[in-house]
Amino acid sequence: MRHRPKQHRRWLTTFALSALVAGSGFWWYLPEASAPAPNVKTVHAPAPVPPADTAINPPAASSDASATGDSKADAEVVSSTPTSLGPDPYAPSLKGTDIDGALKADSQGKLIVDLETKDFFDYFLNTVGEVSPDQALEQIRTLATTSLPPAAAAEAMALLDQYLQYKQEALAVQATPLDPSRQNDPNYRLEMVEKAFTDLKQVRQGVFSPEAHQAFFGLEEAYGEYTLATLGVAARTDLSAEAKTALVAWHRDQLPSQLQQTERHLLASNEQNRRRMAIIDAAESPEGAGQKLMAQGMSPEAAASVTNYLQERSTFDARYQHYQAALNQLRDSGLTEADVAAQQTQLLNQHFPDQKQQTWARLKMLESN
Known part of the structure; x- marks a missing residue:
């Protein structure tokens, strides 16, 4: 009622x-x-x-x-x-x-x-x-x-x-x-x-x-x-x-x-996004990904933003490899945990002067733990 x-x-x-x-x-x-x-x-x-x-x-x-x-x-x-x-x-x-x-x-x-x-x-x-x-x-x-x-x-x-x-x-x-x-x-x-x-x-x-x-x-x-x-x-x-x-x-x-x-x-839209992700995953370079995305109909401005992001991630990945090698060497040096922690912050600032990439590095370390 x-x-x-x-x-x-x-x-x-x-x-x-x-x-x-x-x-x-x-x-x-x-x-x-x-x-x-x-x-x-x-x-x-x-x-x-x-x-x-x-x-x-x-x-x-x-x-x-x-x-x-x-x-x-x-x-x-x-x-x-x-x-x-x-x-x-x-x-x-x-x-x-x-x-x-x-x-x-x-x-x-x-x-x-x-x-x-x-x-x-x-x-x-x-x-x-x-x-x-x-x-x-x-x-x-x-x-x-x-x-x-x-x-x-x-x-x-x-x-x-x-x-x-x-x-x-x-x-x-x-x-x-x-x-x-x-x-x-x-x-x-x-x-x-x-x-x-x-x-x-x-x-x-x-x-x-x-x-x-x-x-x-x-x-x-x-x-x-x-x-x-x-x-x-x-x-x-x-x-x-x-x-x-x-x-x-x-x-x-x-x-x-x-x-x-x-x-x-x-x-x-979901299907289009899946196709675009497949293009990015298969591309040999950020520039190649951008070109293929434009060939599939993406605007030059949007493709350029994807290329720039992929280039930034590529630079970050290379820096992270050097940072990880330096961090492993530091951990194997015999220093106390407090000293390692202090020098780890210095290493982070040294390898990633950009605040955004420092955040990426911290997130990647959390994922690997």
Whole structure:
């Protein structure tokens, strides 16, 4: 049963709202199995396999109402909140930024509920911790009441109240612990991801109207279902690689059209990056790598930056060999550990006058230990 909107929750304490905002991103324990689905950021980088502790979120997609399939997508916008807080926003982190999303009203004076509504709420709620919850909530209230007709402003505040209620109830889903004895089992972790996904969807259905639920979470849930399906396909041992590829393609075709387009672009980008890495690995010289990359369509500027980086790494590798030989000789000299440590710093400065290359050297020493 859907909860009826209540008046804006003044009882929400600073600690409570801070906890809600901090816990608003749902982090999943994904199996470390190969899966064709990329991991991308909420309604925001591709990786062939979503690693553990990664949110199931859709690729970057438009925040327009049309992206959600909302029937209000074609509604005429007659009033809207501003796009900026000006040169001196209430939270320093917002300085120089445009407001994400917007609150909008149609010609009937009613709130247009779409993904931009959620983005607008998040833009302000994400400042909690930097400012007090009351300050963040007051900013939303002020912009709603000064930018929208009274009815639309009231709808916006009621919807914000539901959104805060959802965040509170979602915390209980997120707090479900894993069984320590099974947490390294990929199948168990996938089961827990599926359960958490279902539970979170049920929370949303209980708090929001079907229209608001679809507008706020439609794309996210569609991509979550796709990710879980592809992980399930990848985990099966009764399928050939060809069959897995076909099933993943079928699931991809079930995505909303805007997510299909973005997903295919990400997959193409992954393939292009793999080809470029193969060119770099096979090149006999930094200059040769740059030339081959340009032959594959990379811009001269980007190819030059790759060449410069590879030349810098080549210089570093040569210096590191000399440094390692000198360090080994120092360690075999019979000096005390304190003296070796002191002279090691001198050797580091001698062989790597550049601070960045000193950092590379320290990281390489850690890797070799």
